[in-house]
Amino acid sequence: MRLTRRGFLKVATVTAGAGLAAAGTARAxxxxxxxxxxxxxxxxxxxxxxxxxxxxxCAEVNQNPxxxxxxxxxxxxxxxxxxxxxxxxxxxxxxxPRFGKKQCMHCLAPACASACPVRAMDKLPSGPVVYDxxxxxxxxxxxxxxxxxxxxxxxxxxxxxxxxxxxxxxRQAAGLEPACTSxxxxxxxxxxxxxxLLDEAKRRIYAEGSRYxxxxxxxxxxGGTSWLYISDIPFEQLALATGMPERPYSDLxxxxxxxxxxxxxxxxxxxxxxYAFSKRxxxxxxxxxxxx
Amino acid sequence: MAExxxxxxxxxxxxxxxxxxxxxxxxxxxxxxxxPWNALAAVILVVGIPLLAYRFAAGLGAxxxxxxxxxxxxxxxxxMMTGIVLAAGGFTIGATVQLLGxxxxxxxxxxxxxxxxLGYLMAVxxxxxxLGRPWNIVQAMFNYGSASPxxxxxxxxxxxxxxxxxxxxxxxxxxxxWRKLHxxxxxxxxxxxxxxxxxxxxxxxxxxxxxxxxxxxxxxLWYSPFIFIFFFISAILAGISMAxxxxxxxxxVFARQLTGKHVDVDGLVVGLGKAGAVVAFAYFFIxxxxxxxxxxxxHLLTGWGALFLVETVGLVLVPSMLFxxxxxxxxxxxxxxxxxxxxxxxxxxxLNVSVIAFNWTSATRYxxxxxxxxxxxxxxxxxxxxFRWIVNRMPILREDSAFPxxx
Amino acid sequence: xxxxxxxxxxxxxxxxxxxxTYLLLFIPMWRYVQGGRRQEAAAxxxxxxxxxxxxxxAVAAPWPSLGWFQVPAGVALHxxxxxxxxxxxxxVSVGIDDFAQRLVSPTTVELPRAGALVMxxxxxxxxxxxxxxVPLVSPVSGTVVSVNRAVAEDPKLLQNAYxxxxxxxVKAPRLEADQRQLLHAGAARHFLDGEAExxxxxxxxxxxQVLQDGGAPxxxxxxxxxxxxxxxxxxxxxxxxEKGTP
Numbered sequence: 001m002r003l004t005r006r007g008f009l010k011v012a013t014v015t016a017g018a019g020l021a022a023a024g025t026a027r028a029x030x031x032x033x034x035x036x037x038x039x040x041x042x043x044x045x046x047x048x049x050x051x052x053x054x055x056x057x058c059a060e061v062n063q064n065p066x067x068x069x070x071x072x073x074x075x076x077x078x079x080x081x082x083x084x085x086x087x088x089x090x091x092x093x094x095x096x097p098r099f100g101k102k103q104c105m106h107c108l109a110p111a112c113a114s115a116c117p118v119r120a121m122d123k124l125p126s127g128p129v130v131y132d133x134x135x136x137x138x139x140x141x142x143x144x145x146x147x148x149x150x151x152x153x154x155x156x157x158x159x160x161x162x163x164x165x166x167x168x169x170x171r172q173a174a175g176l177e178p179a180c181t182s183x184x185x186x187x188x189x190x191x192x193x194x195x196x197l198l199d200e201a202k203r204r205i206y207a208e209g210s211r212y213x214x215x216x217x218x219x220x221x222x223g224g225t226s227w228l229y230i231s232d233i234p235f236e237q238l239a240l241a242t243g244m245p246e247r248p249y250s251d252l253x254x255x256x257x258x259x260x261x262x263x264x265x266x267x268x269x270x271x272x273x274x275y276a277f278s279k280r281x282x283x284x285x286x287x288x289x290x291x292x
Numbered sequence: 293m294a295e296x297x298x299x300x301x302x303x304x305x306x307x308x309x310x311x312x313x314x315x316x317x318x319x320x321x322x323x324x325x326x327x328p329w330n331a332l333a334a335v336i337l338v339v340g341i342p343l344l345a346y347r348f349a350a351g352l353g354a355x356x357x358x359x360x361x362x363x364x365x366x367x368x369x370x371x372m373m374t375g376i377v378l379a380a381g382g383f384t385i386g387a388t389v390q391l392l393g394x395x396x397x398x399x400x401x402x403x404x405x406x407x408x409x410l411g412y413l414m415a416v417x418x419x420x421x422x423l424g425r426p427w428n429i430v431q432a433m434f435n436y437g438s439a440s441p442x443x444x445x446x447x448x449x450x451x452x453x454x455x456x457x458x459x460x461x462x463x464x465x466x467x468x469x470w471r472k473l474h475x476x477x478x479x480x481x482x483x484x485x486x487x488x489x490x491x492x493x494x495x496x497x498x499x500x501x502x503x504x505x506x507x508x509x510x511x512x513l514w515y516s517p518f519i520f521i522f523f524f525i526s527a528i529l530a531g532i533s534m535a536x537x538x539x540x541x542x543x544x545v546f547a548r549q550l551t552g553k554h555v556d557v558d559g560l561v562v563g564l565g566k567a568g569a570v571v572a573f574a575y576f577f578i579x580x581x582x583x584x585x586x587x588x589x590x591h592l593l594t595g596w597g598a599l600f601l602v603e604t605v606g607l608v609l610v611p612s613m614l615f616x617x618x619x620x621x622x623x624x625x626x627x628x629x630x631x632x633x634x635x636x637x638x639x640x641x642x643l644n645v646s647v648i649a650f651n652w653t654s655a656t657r658y659x660x661x662x663x664x665x666x667x668x669x670x671x672x673x674x675x676x677x678x679f680r681w682i683v684n685r686m687p688i689l690r691e692d693s694a695f696p697x698x699x
Numbered sequence: 700x701x702x703x704x705x706x707x708x709x710x711x712x713x714x715x716x717x718x719x720t721y722l723l724l725f726i727p728m729w730r731y732v733q734g735g736r737r738q739e740a741a742a743x744x745x746x747x748x749x750x751x752x753x754x755x756x757a758v759a760a761p762w763p764s765l766g767w768f769q770v771p772a773g774v775a776l777h778x779x780x781x782x783x784x785x786x787x788x789x790x791v792s793v794g795i796d797d798f799a800q801r802l803v804s805p806t807t808v809e810l811p812r813a814g815a816l817v818m819x820x821x822x823x824x825x826x827x828x829x830x831x832x833v834p835l836v837s838p839v840s841g842t843v844v845s846v847n848r849a850v851a852e853d854p855k856l857l858q859n860a861y862x863x864x865x866x867x868x869v870k871a872p873r874l875e876a877d878q879r880q881l882l883h884a885g886a887a888r889h890f891l892d893g894e895a896e897x898x899x900x901x902x903x904x905x906x907x908q909v910l911q912d913g914g915a916p917x918x919x920x921x922x923x924x925x926x927x928x929x930x931x932x933x934x935x936x937x938x939x940x941e942k943g944t945p
Contacts, residue, residue, distance in 0.1 A: 115442065117440045118435040118443075120435075136424075137424070137427075137432070138426070138428070140363035143363040144502075144505065144506055145506060149361070153360060153363060154424075155352045156353040158351050159425060160352065160424040241508075244508050253504045253505060255517065256497065256498070256504060256520045259494075259520070260498075263490060264494075267493065268490070271391050271489055272486065274391050274392060278391070278393030577718075585710070587706055619732050620731055620735035
């Protein structure tokens, strides 16, 4: 009965697949300890004056066009292929302006680096998530994967690149701070070790009582990011993306990606077994034909 | 139809004439090309091929409607993802014949493998058109982004296209009359079939797992940790349905090749319908399980839910019942209609996942530019033209009398 | 994606419920799909296998026998002098062979009805001269699907015994088994040679002389050899349909 074999193959496949998926996703019991030496930036939006010196410094260091001085900050702006960071305006609890700086979050387990098939998007051991155009083939999967929608594409160019904040990796390697944090006059953005900054962020929240939203944005989002935010208004109002899982994105594909080695191992005996089985049945049928 | 022996005509380049021009002279051959279908193909290609050149000259911004919010359009969603799933007939029918031992299906095996081979070539061309820096595609061979499902897709597609090429060389060598090479490849066929099932499993599933990295962007009715199982099972279903459709069309279009030799295509179609009924039935239920597992049943009452129900109830469950009816009552027509519905459902599913239900919270929607659509059409047309060229010459549907198919 | 803990319970209930529902529905679904006319499928499959075993490669010229009675390739001969040939559409054509045609050269042909059942080795057709008729047996068992009316109306078509002289077509579900009783190719040729010799033995010495000198056998051989009254018995002998045999 030929459908039996086909049914068997189908059932075996689905069972194997489901088993592998369950096995894969059952992993990652708890958050892995973070290297305390990793760099980070603490953004305290209550201290930001909206001067946009950070935008100017970023544009200068990355050889991008200077930011438009006449831009209306209350209209939501996004980064683009020429603008790696923007400041958006919102309204504070007493009606005063609040400002949120948006740029690449330099996730601890970056989705873009997980997504990149050629490691053009890569996380340096020192922390920053950087882009190497010489490896990039322009598949734009990093853009699909990023929960913060940061990478932007140069669609208008013949040899387009993916563009985003690089955390001033070269400056950091030379012992300097990123351009934006050194340009900030009010200390709204401070550069340091992420672990220490996280402690400082929590200290401020607890010290100030009911002032701040009782959460550090970036502590757990997508498994933790290098850029940490504290604010006295909801983060969504500052044009910061919310609603993303707290599991690192690399975990989301770990299950599916652990399947191929099992497929490569299990399919040959399964399929060759089917082959031998069906060959044997055909032989028996033919023998019966000859005797019948 | 020219046979496999080369006769040296005095003064004439006999091989080219016999093999390529089907035994006709140039004038006669060119006249034979003047058919309505060829005219349509010519119109498509005359615009499409310069468009392709323009895309590479002017860049993606000038030719596509892609945006920062929608980095993937129909070249990925249709040409690559749908193209690859519709080429699944190669491994399903190949496995049916070589591994399950159902030799009856040999009559449609080679055309299914050819469809798969050309389908993958067209998917790769679509990918090359979509890549921003296509010259760097070889980087995947040296820089191992092995944490990426796309890396797995790239490698498996590369390996599988090679396997398909090797499987295709069997009729190719018969056409050229290269016996020794043919014998070598023929012996490798079982191993190649096993490899084709392995690679197909991996990359059909991996195409689904691409979207695991977009939990905030893909609508909950489609996003599931099991999406890679859905993609694999639907690939098997697509393989069965495409084999039904493609063999029906081929045996009608190329009926001249089959005079005197009887392949009961309707009988094979009904047999495939049996398999299709069961697979589609199971696929429908696992899709529902995916929705429940994701706690997303509330969405079924929304507009997105309606789209999901059209895709699963209308274009998976209903054709499953139609397959069953056709299989039970030996009605090939019902099976063929069901196959078309299934293919429609799978195309809708791939487009939903990659483009339609992607970025579902976004205020803007992506609509492909006419150039994107025309270039997609061009790639499909090139595939069909190549298919016809090859089937008219090589022993795909017919048997080459010099290479009898001894089972 | 965030779901509170308690929503796991209805979800699990639905999952298992759906799974059980699926299993319950699968059983009738499978039976429905697998039902239907399996005999037909099996028959079609087996005739396809036979098509592979009976290669339809046409040989231009029929193989020569002694020169008297021909049998072309692709045709299987029953010792009762009827033949069967598997056609492209899976049906089996049946007719009388060259020997039978020359032996009787009938003026009337009786054919079975469409839909009638024929059995291998049992009478199926009858050839007559207006007064007497002699039955011949069917080479295969099956159901008659179509009948060659043209031959019934003009028995002279029988002279092209393997072509336009075909008598009827059957659907033969046991072709595989049946054809083991039939003679193919070389065996058929030898058989006809043997029958020709046996026929020559019956002839009076003068006729036998003429025949062996290479003269072509005249039509209506049986009548020539045994006369108007005796031809039927002679024919029945060769056709294995002697009176008294079932």
